[in-house]
Amino acid sequence: MLxxxxxxxxxxxxxxxxxxxxxxxxTLLGAASKGRAARKIDFRDQRGIYALxxxxxxxxxxxxxxxxxxxxxxxxxxxxDHLSERWNRFSWFGTQWVTKQGVLSADTSSxxxxxxxxxxxxxxxxxxxSEPRLNLQRGKWSMAKQYYQCRLEEDEEDEEDx
Numbered sequence: 442m443l444x445x446x447x448x449x450x451x452x453x454x455x456x457x458x459x460x461x462x463x464x465x466x467x468t469l470l471g472a473a474s475k476g477r478a479a480r481k482i483d484f485r486d487q488r489g490i491y492a493l494x495x496x497x498x499x500x501x502x503x504x505x506x507x508x509x510x511x512x513x514x515x516x517x518x519x520x521x522d523h524l525s526e527r528w529n530r531f532s533w534f535g536t537q538w539v540t541k542q543g544v545l546s547a548d549t550s551s552x553x554x555x556x557x558x559x560x561x562x563x564x565x566x567x568x569x570x571s572e573p574r575l576n577l578q579r580g581k582w583s584m585a586k587q588y589y590q591c592r593l594e595e596d597e598e599d600e601e602d603x
Contacts (some may be wrong), residue, residue: 442532443538444558444562444584444585445558445559445562446489446534446535446536446565446566446585447535447536447537447538447546447584447585448535448537448538448539448584448586449485449532449533449534449535449569449584449585449587449588450471450532450533450586450587450588450590451532451587452494452497452530452531452532452588453471453526453531453532453533454529454530454533454568454590455516455520455529455530455531456457457590457591457592457593458516458593459586459593460496460520461515461517464466464484465492467485467513467517468483468485468541469483469484469487469513469516469518469573470482470483470484470591471484471514471557471588471591472588472589472591473586473587473588473589474504474529474589474603475589477526477567479486480543481587481591482539482544482545482547482588483544483572484512484533484545484547484588484598485510485511485513485514486511486512486513486537487505487511487512487513487533487535487537488505488506488512488535488536488537488569489505489506489533489534489535489536490502490503490504490505490533490534490566490570491503491504491505491512491515491516491532492515492529492531492532492533492570493519493524493528493531494528494530494531494532495527495529496529496530496571497527497530499570500524500527500532501519501524501527501528503515503519506536506560512533512535516531517545518541532539532569532570533596534566534569538586539586541587546551551556554567559575562603584597
């Protein structure tokens, strides 16, 4: 049985996202490890659940994936709407996996889970989003893989200059 959540990212920084510019699409880059040599994956087209934080305080929870709505589009909207000054980090929990070619899968047809798996996933997402101080267990993720946010290229160049 496969789980619903295939990949996720926790507490990514709003200011490390390349939001794009006229005629240049933005990117939402992450990697399976924090090393410089890690393969970068663009999660902009991810579907699933996301949470917005002011530092680490939860301020908003939303979903993405219906129609042409995707993670990057929703985050960019919140970067411009009434929430724009109220969040600086986000977490996401996606239904799409990273293929062997290092790109986000387009297929979600193999999403299957039984009731116990769904409950475990809902508990894991709720716990990861809200981080209740009395929860010692962090939830059961099944086959989901965590991805870490990549720094923007300018940030990497600044680090090399130091």
